[in-house]
Amino acid sequence: VEETYIMVKPDGVQRGLVGEIISRFEKKGFKLIGLKLFQCPQDLAEEHYIDLKAKSFYPKLIDYITSGPVVCMAWEGIGVVASARKLIGSTNPLQAEPGTIRGDLAVQTGRNVVHGSDSPENGKREIALWFGEGEICEWTPAQAPWLRE
Ligand code: GTP
Ligand code: MG
DSSP states (O other), rough: OOEEEEOOOOHHHHTTHHHHHHHHHHHHTTTEEEEEEEEHHHHHHHHHHHTTTTTTTTHHHHHTTTOEEEEEEEOOOOTTTHHHHHHHOOSSSSTTTTTSSHHHHOOBBBOEEEEEEEEEEHHHHHHHHHHHHTTOOOOOOOTHHHHHH
């Protein structure tokens, strides 16, 4: 089954948006399989954003993501990676559609409140990076037959 790594970034935590953001994925019908509040160490931030290492904004990005606690989440569901990216909206919140998390709750690319994996492969990679063994919970929601035929 497809999995994605979603993270409320430090600005989202500081602004009290954790519940709002979790709620959007819950209401959509995805299954939460991992959740924790976590202060990201420097080396993990660098590993997570390894593909952006050459970008001019990379040092600022590492400072941002390590500036306070984040909320780490793993979500499971059919098509969850692409769907979560749609729920989150464009990287630049000023270009994100109203109704998306960034479109509704943020104004700047460098403070865009939430992260979502960009492929199923990266979903698995990032969940393995941010969660330890025993932190992922497999369970069957009682509502499952009411979500999928
Ligand atoms: P994530 O879900 O966080 O990975 O965002 P994304 O996939 O929409 O964007 P991308 O992976 O290209 O960039 C990762 C993060 O780097 C973005 O979410 C921003 O927080 C930050 N970022 C990207 N581009 C810029 C930029 O031009 N300036 C600044 N300051 N930050 C940027
Ligand atoms: Mg990305």
